[in-house]
Amino acid sequence: MLKIxxxxxLLDIDLDITPVESTEPIPKAxxxxxxxxxxxxxxxxxxxxxxxxxxxxxxxxxxxxTLRRFYPTEPLFADNAFExxxxxxxxxxxxxxxxxxxxxxxxxxxxxxxxxxxxxxxxKQVRDYVRSLxxxxxxxxxxxxxxxxxxxxxxxxxxxKLSQKAKLGMRLAKPLGPGNExxxxxxxxxxxxxxxxxxxxxxxxxxxIGYCRNLxxxxxxxxxxxxxxxxxxxxxxKDYPKEIIDIAVIYGESLRMTGKRKETIELFxxxxxxxxxxxxxxxxxxxxxxxxxxYETDNESVASIxxxxxxxxxxxxxxxxxxxxxxxxxxxxxxxxxxxxxxIQLERxxxxxxxxxxxxxxxxxxxxxxxxxxxxxxxxxxxxxxxSDDYNHIRAIIKKAEIILKPxxxxxxxxxxxxxxxxxxxxxxxxxxxxxxxxxCHTVLWQIMKQENHSNYLLRIFRHSSFLWRILGDIDRESxxxxxxxxx
Numbered sequence: 001m002l003k004i005x006x007x008x009x010l011l012d013i014d015l016d017i018t019p020v021e022s023t024e025p026i027p028k029a030x031x032x033x034x035x036x037x038x039x040x041x042x043x044x045x046x047x048x049x050x051x052x053x054x055x056x057x058x059x060x061x062x063x064x065x066t067l068r069r070f071y072p073t074e075p076l077f078a079d080n081a082f083e084x085x086x087x088x089x090x091x092x093x094x095x096x097x098x099x100x101x102x103x104x105x106x107x108x109x110x111x112x113x114x115x116x117x118x119x120x121x122x123x124k125q126v127r128d129y130v131r132s133l134x135x136x137x138x139x140x141x142x143x144x145x146x147x148x149x150x151x152x153x154x155x156x157x158x159x160x161k162l163s164q165k166a167k168l169g170m171r172l173a174k175p176l177g178p179g180n181e182x183x184x185x186x187x188x189x190x191x192x193x194x195x196x197x198x199x200x201x202x203x204x205x206x207x208x209i210g211y212c213r214n215l216x217x218x219x220x221x222x223x224x225x226x227x228x229x230x231x232x233x234x235x236x237x238k239d240y241p242k243e244i245i246d247i248a249v250i251y252g253e254s255l256r257m258t259g260k261r262k263e264t265i266e267l268f269x270x271x272x273x274x275x276x277x278x279x280x281x282x283x284x285x286x287x288x289x290x291x292x293x294x295y296e297t298d299n300e301s302v303a304s305i306x307x308x309x310x311x312x313x314x315x316x317x318x319x320x321x322x323x324x325x326x327x328x329x330x331x332x333x334x335x336x337x338x339x340x341x342x343x344i345q346l347e348r349x350x351x352x353x354x355x356x357x358x359x360x361x362x363x364x365x366x367x368x369x370x371x372x373x374x375x376x377x378x379x380x381x382x383x384x385x386x387x388s389d390d391y392n393h394i395r396a397i398i399k400k401a402e403i404i405l406k407p408x409x410x411x412x413x414x415x416x417x418x419x420x421x422x423x424x425x426x427x428x429x430x431x432x433x434x435x436x437x438x439x440x441c442h443t444v445l446w447q448i449m450k451q452e453n454h455s456n457y458l459l460r461i462f463r464h465s466s467f468l469w470r471i472l473g474d475i476d477r478e479s480x481x482x483x484x485x486x487x488x
Contacts, residue, residue: 026129033087034130048080052089052122056130057142058180061093061121070149081120089126093119140191146184151207158206160214182227185211189234205235205243212250216257219391222432225254241278245271249283252290259435261294285314285321292328301332320355327362340369360392367399376403384421394425398437401444414448422448430464435472438465446481459485 037049054070055061068076084090095117122130134142152161162181185208192200208231215224228251235244248271256264268287272279279287288310295304311325327346333339347362363379370376376399383389383396401422404412414422422445429438442465449457462485469478 027125030126030129033089034126034133037087037089038133044077044079045083047074047076048083050074051076051080051120052084052126052130053134053138054142055090055120055122056127056134057139058146059122059127059183060179061091061119062180063117063119066149067120070145084120089122091121091123093121095119143184143187143191146180147188147207150181150184151211155207155210156203158210160207160210162211162214162218179223181211182223182230185227186230186234189231193234193238201238201240202243205240205247209243209246209250212247212254216250216254219394219428220432221254221257221434224250225258225260228254241275245275245278245283249286249290252287256290256294256297258433261297264294265291281314285311288314289321289324292325296328296331305329305332318349318353320350320353320358323350323353323355324358324361327358327365331365340366343369356386356389357392360386360389360396364392364395364399373403373409390428393421394428394437394441397421397425398440398444401448402440405444405447419448426461426464430468433468433472435474438468439477446484 034049034052037045037052040046040049050071051067054067064076064078064081070076081090081092085092147155150162152159154161185204189201189204189208192204208227212224212228212231215221215227228247232244232247232251235247238244248267252264252267252271255261255267268291272284272287288307292304292307292311295301295307305328308325308328311321315322315325323346327343330339330342330346333342343362343366347359347366350359350362360383363383367376367379370379380396380400380403383392384400386392397418400418401414403409404414422441426438426441426445429441442461445461446458449461462481465481466478469475
């Protein structure tokens with residue numbers, strides 16, 4: 001596989017969604033053990049077998065509280081999981097996050113195995129065999145029941161409600177990628193397309209789009225990108241223009257947020273060229289805003305301003321998109337007093353209209369253009385006190401740490417709250433692989449731990465960071481920090 005793809009991309013591929021014929025013989029002990037459950041006269045053992053089949057389909061594993069009421073009339077219990085574990089048919093894995101290992105501010109975190117949430121997962125060899133015993137009817141039943149469990153009962157209306165676990169992406173033990181939610185949503189879409197049932201296709205499409213939008217809105221940009229990419233390509237050559245455009249917008253947004261700005265521009269240009277007649281004015285404005293932001297990050301002023309001006313022409317004055325486009329144009333006017341004054345006025349207008357993300361984006365621009373430390377920290381506190389903008393909270397707390405850790409600001413210190421927020425940011429960036437922000441977060445946490453002489457935390461941080469750098473191919477950075485760990 002590594003001959004045709006990178007390790008980073010390979011880790012994002014779910015290789016176990018569909019069963020494959022194995023050339024290896026199935027161990028007799030495994031056949032006997034599974035048969036002892038499937039043919040048992042004991043009702044609890046039969047429930048254990050149902051749990052085994054359920055976890056075989058949900059290959060990324062699940063927690064018992066999530067699975068307990070999967071079959072309302074025959075609930076699953078801890079004893080069923082213990083029976084499967086005793087038979088070596090499942091693994092019970094404590095779920096820890098990097099935050100749990102490097103943050104001692106919140107003593108309530110599950111630093112001990114007894115307190116951690118547990119993931120139940122079937123090993124691959126067992127899963128491959130049990131999958132061959134599951135009929136198509138059983139498989140479809142599990143998939144459809146899983147939709148209500150994973151997305152809430154209103155998913156058919158496009159109202160997707162993800163579990164906190166799925167939104168935060170904090171399943172250390174799960175394979176990297178969107179997980180069971182993606183498997184279930186994609187199966188329902190493919191099943192509907194295969195049946196050529198227009199109603200079911202649109203219903204499944206609502207689920208897929210709502211699922212991806214939910215991931216994106218909860219800052220799970222990598223997961224949103226992986227999920228939206230596959231759904232987009234499943235839909236691409238089908239006659240569902242509205243659904244294709246909706247999923248393409250999320251895919252393009254996620255590409256930009258994961259640093260793939262060139263791909264973002266290419267995708268949106270393709271949509272604008274090929275599906276112009278199906279694009280509403282609002283969607284066209286959102287596409288041009290994404291293009292403007294992609295060019296802005298790469299400091300391509302002419303292209304960014306041109307796209308931003310298209311947004312101004314397509315949107316109502318005082319709308320969030322209109323003000324955002326104006327902010328982009330003002331940002332290229334430099335750090336002069338007039339431009340800064342205009343940005344401040346724009347930020348006040350955004351705040352007054354409760355455009356929280358836009359207000360915080362402008363504040364972050366103002367922080368970069370200011371040399372006044374007190375003013376910078378004041379802007380940062382305003383961002384941290386805002387609601388529903390976790391991504392900019394991450395950017396703000398990293399920026400605050402960078403400011404405080406400057407030699408000129410040695411009289412300042414990082415509070416326990418700030419350190420806790422940095423650890424949470426580190427965990428989120430680690431899972432979502434937002435490389436630039438992750439590296440900055442690692443750097444400030446490393447400096448803090450060095451100043452506090454916490455050698456054990458330094459080694460834990462290095463263990464997590466080095467894994468990510470290794471799969472991303474950043475060997476030089478890993479080597480440099482490895483040399484530093486040799487001192488501890």
